[in-house]
Amino acid sequence: MRYLVPLAVFVLLVALLAVGLTLNPREVPSPLIDRPAPAFNLPQLHKPDLAFSTKDMQGQVWLLNVWASWCAACRDEHPLLVELAKQRTVPVIGLNYKDQPDAGKAWLKQFGDPYVLSVADAAGRVGIDYGVYGVPETFVIDRQGVIRYKQIGPVTVRSLDEKILPLVRTLQKQ
Amino acid sequence: MTSPPPMRLLQDQPLTGVRPQINASLKVVASIVLLIVSLSLAWAGEAVPTDQDPVRAQRAVRLAEQLRCLVCQNQTIADSNAPLAVDLRTQIREQITEGRTDGEIVQYMVQRYGDFVLYRPPFKATTALLWLGPALLLLIGAAVLARNLAVRRRRQAAAPLTDAESARARALLAGDGKKDRA
Numbered sequence: 001m002r003y004l005v006p007l008a009v010f011v012l013l014v015a016l017l018a019v020g021l022t023l024n025p026r027e028v029p030s031p032l033i034d035r036p037a038p039a040f041n042l043p044q045l046h047k048p049d050l051a052f053s054t055k056d057m058q059g060q061v062w063l064l065n066v067w068a069s070w071c072a073a074c075r076d077e078h079p080l081l082v083e084l085a086k087q088r089t090v091p092v093i094g095l096n097y098k099d100q101p102d103a104g105k106a107w108l109k110q111f112g113d114p115y116v117l118s119v120a121d122a123a124g125r126v127g128i129d130y131g132v133y134g135v136p137e138t139f140v141i142d143r144q145g146v147i148r149y150k151q152i153g154p155v156t157v158r159s160l161d162e163k164i165l166p167l168v169r170t171l172q173k174q
Numbered sequence: 175m176t177s178p179p180p181m182r183l184l185q186d187q188p189l190t191g192v193r194p195q196i197n198a199s200l201k202v203v204a205s206i207v208l209l210i211v212s213l214s215l216a217w218a219g220e221a222v223p224t225d226q227d228p229v230r231a232q233r234a235v236r237l238a239e240q241l242r243c244l245v246c247q248n249q250t251i252a253d254s255n256a257p258l259a260v261d262l263r264t265q266i267r268e269q270i271t272e273g274r275t276d277g278e279i280v281q282y283m284v285q286r287y288g289d290f291v292l293y294r295p296p297f298k299a300t301t302a303l304l305w306l307g308p309a310l311l312l313l314i315g316a317a318v319l320a321r322n323l324a325v326r327r328r329r330q331a332a333a334p335l336t337d338a339e340s341a342r343a344r345a346l347l348a349g350d351g352k353k354d355r356a
Contacts, residue, residue: 029290030287031286031289128262128286129286133244133287134244
């Protein structure tokens with residue numbers, strides 16, 4: 001009994017710390033999940049005269065991928081997005097976040113353009129509306145325009161296979 | 175690699191009559207520099223942009239100090255120089271100018287980034303342990319302390335000294351206990 005209590009306290013502490021180690025404090029759960037995606041109307045990156053509005057995607061399941069030419073982690077996920085675009089499973093709209101349009105376009109030319117189209121969020125205001133706090137981020141938006149999932153940081157093979165694509169498929173069946 | 179400058183330079187200077195003159199001219203130069211600096215400081219003080227009145231600026235700072243920067247998570251938006259923090263500070267200032275209340279601005283941030291942006295998280299089911307935890311630990315500590323004290327008191331009351339023991343204690347206190355020490 002005399003040793004049991006300290007031992008129990010110790011075990012409890014180790015358990016709590018172990019759980020704490022597996023959590024990622026950088027991943028802040030978004031309050032926007034299961035909420036309507038904030039509407040926006042922004043000029044397109046390649047055709048600045050034309051605007052793109054979230055309404056244009058109404059009735060479709062789509063991905064909104066936040067990217068920038070200055071973002072190093074975007075290069076990691078980019079080949080996966082290009083691959084995804086080839087399979088034509090789901091349309092991906094790019095949100096070119098706080099970038100120079102020319103730099104953005106050059107970047108897409110170099111690494112490939114997986115996007116149906118990209119919009120230029122030069123001031124980062126739409127980014128704020130979407131609670132973006134790091135690039136890249138990817139949102140899964142359903143037919144009704146509701147955000148169903150947010151990938152914080154680069155998309156990986158694992159997150160695509162285990163989370164994003166299964167979710168996209170179920171949403172497309174609805 | 176450069177060698178350190180020779181330290182004896184000052185000592186090597188010959189003591190001549192030139193020095194007082196140098197001192198005098200140095201003083202003049204120094205006072206001119208001081209004058210320029212203080213003038214420019216005064217000038218800078220007047221030239222601070224006052225696109226907003228100080229009360230509003232104060233409000234913006236106070237709000238920014240309550241909000242956590244999501245990029246460098248242990249800094250407030252007021253402290254951080256991350257681009258996002260700069261943008262959010264601009265947002266706060268704009269919304270104050272638009273006449274929004276503090277509550278509305280905080281609400282705006284929470285809607286986008288969640289309770290995580292608040293340095294003072296609200297009390298809800300998920301944060302109950304956070305808020306009540308310290309008080310709970312204090313209560314547990316107090317209970318353990320009270321129990322231990324009670325046990326000790328009972329033990330003292332239950333075990334008074336026997337006659338022989340108290341006689342020996344008296345002898346020891348009187349300084350007659352040499353053989354015990356050996």
